[in-house]
Amino acid sequence: MEKRRPNLAHQALQVENLVKEYGKLRAVYDVTFEVRSGEIFGLLGPNGAGKTSIISVIVTLEKATGGQVKVFGHDVETESRLTKSLTGFVPQEVINHGFFSCREVLAFISGFYGRRSNWDRIDYLLNRLGLWDHRNKKVKELSGGMKRRLMIAKALVHEPKLLLLDEPTAGVDIELRTSLWQFVLELKREGISILLTTHYLEEAEELCDRVAILRQGEICRMGPTKDLVRDLTMRSVRLVLNQSLAPLQHPLLVGQAASCLEFQLPAAMGVGQLLAELSLDPRYISDIQIVEGDLEDAFRLVVRDQI
Ligand SMILES: Nc1ncnc2c1ncn2[C@@H]1O[C@H](COP(=O)(O)OP(=O)(O)OP(=O)(O)O)[C@@H](O)[C@H]1O
Ligand SMILES: [Mg+2]
Numbered sequence: 001m002e003k004r005r006p007n008l009a010h011q012a013l014q015v016e017n018l019v020k021e022y023g024k025l026r027a028v029y030d031v032t033f034e035v036r037s038g039e040i041f042g043l044l045g046p047n048g049a050g051k052t053s054i055i056s057v058i059v060t061l062e063k064a065t066g067g068q069v070k071v072f073g074h075d076v077e078t079e080s081r082l083t084k085s086l087t088g089f090v091p092q093e094v095i096n097h098g099f100f101s102c103r104e105v106l107a108f109i110s111g112f113y114g115r116r117s118n119w120d121r122i123d124y125l126l127n128r129l130g131l132w133d134h135r136n137k138k139v140k141e142l143s144g145g146m147k148r149r150l151m152i153a154k155a156l157v158h159e160p161k162l163l164l165l166d167e168p169t170a171g172v173d174i175e176l177r178t179s180l181w182q183f184v185l186e187l188k189r190e191g192i193s194i195l196l197t198t199h200y201l202e203e204a205e206e207l208c209d210r211v212a213i214l215r216q217g218e219i220c221r222m223g224p225t226k227d228l229v230r231d232l233t234m235r236s237v238r239l240v241l242n243q244s245l246a247p248l249q250h251p252l253l254v255g256q257a258a259s260c261l262e263f264q265l266p267a268a269m270g271v272g273q274l275l276a277e278l279s280l281d282p283r284y285i286s287d288i289q290i291v292e293g294d295l296e297d298a299f300r301l302v303v304r305d306q307i
Helices: 051-058 080-086 102-112 119-128 144-156 174-189 201-207 225-232 271-278 295-303
Strands: 013-022 025-035 040-044 066-071 087-090 162-166 193-197 210-215 218-224 234-241 253-257 260-266 285-291
Touching: 013 051, 025 040, 025 051, 025 066, 025 193, 025 218, 040 051, 040 174, 040 201, 051 066, 051 162, 051 193, 066 080, 080 087, 087 144, 102 119, 102 144, 119 144, 144 162, 144 174, 174 193, 174 201, 201 225, 201 295, 210 225, 210 295, 218 225, 218 295, 225 295, 260 271
Parallel strands: 040 193, 040 210, 087 162, 162 193
Antiparallel strands: 013 025, 013 066, 210 218, 234 260, 234 285, 253 260
C-alpha cells in the first residue's frame, strides 16, 4: 500500500453536499459537515436517519449519488488507496472471522495494509483492548463484547489518523462501554480524529466536541455540543417554599403547588434573574432545585418535535 503522510493542515474529513440514494430511496440528502483534525465528532440520529449510509460512502463500501468526500484533503473515490490507509473503520455489524484466532486476524489485516511482522502494534492493541488472554482463541469462541473489541483493534492496526466508529458500543455491557469510551478519549489525545455514531446520548454529550443531528437523511442541527445543549434546552427550577403563596403569574411558571413553584428557564438564564423578577422574600424559600437540560432533551426536541 502506498505510504504518504497526511497533510494535517487539512480537515480530517470533509463531506460536501453528499447525496446517497438506494434506487428510489433517498437515504442522505445534501449533507455537509467536517471533522476537524483532533476532534471527536458525533453523528446522531434515530434509526434509519442515514448515519451508516454516510460512513459507507466515506469508506467506499457505497458510492455517493452526489457530492464529495475527502479524507485529509484526498478524494475517497479517486484516491481511495490513500484514504483507506488513513482511515480506520469499525462497522455497526460485527463481522465474524470464525476459524482464525484474534492474533491471526490482526496479522492478516496488517498484511493487507502492507505491514507484515507488525507484531509490536498487534500485541499492543491486544493488550490495550483486554484481548491478550484471548489472543489465540478462534473468533467464533469470543463473546459479543470481545468481538467488538477485536473489531476496534482491526480498525487501528495500521495506525490510521481518522477513526470511524459506527455504534461501537451497541450491545456491550456498561463496564466495557465505559472502558471503550475511555480508550476513544486516549486515541483523541494521541491526535486521532474521530467520527462516531451512537444512540447513547449521555456519552455522546460527554465525548463529542461537536455533533450533527440527522433526521431523515438531512442535518437539522450542528455545532459544538455545549452550544446545542445550551440553545435547545431548558433548565427546570423548583423553588421549595416554607409557606403557601397566593397564585403567581410569571411567563416561565409551569406549576404551582402549596409548597413549591416550578419554572422552565432558557438554559442561558440565571436563577438570580428569576428571583429578581419574582421579587419573592428569600425567607419564603427553603430550597432551590435545578435540573439542567442535556443532549437527550435537545435531541428529542429536534427529532421528535421537528424544530
Ligand atoms: N444497502 C441498502 N439498500 C437499500 N436501502 C438501504 C441500504 N442501506 C440502508 N438503506 C436505507 O437507507 C436509510 C438509512 O439507513 P442507514 O443504515 O444509513 O441509517 P442509520 O442512521 O445508520 O440507522 P441505525 O441507527 O438504525 O443504524 C434507511 O431507510 C435504510 O432502510
Ligand atoms: Mg446505522
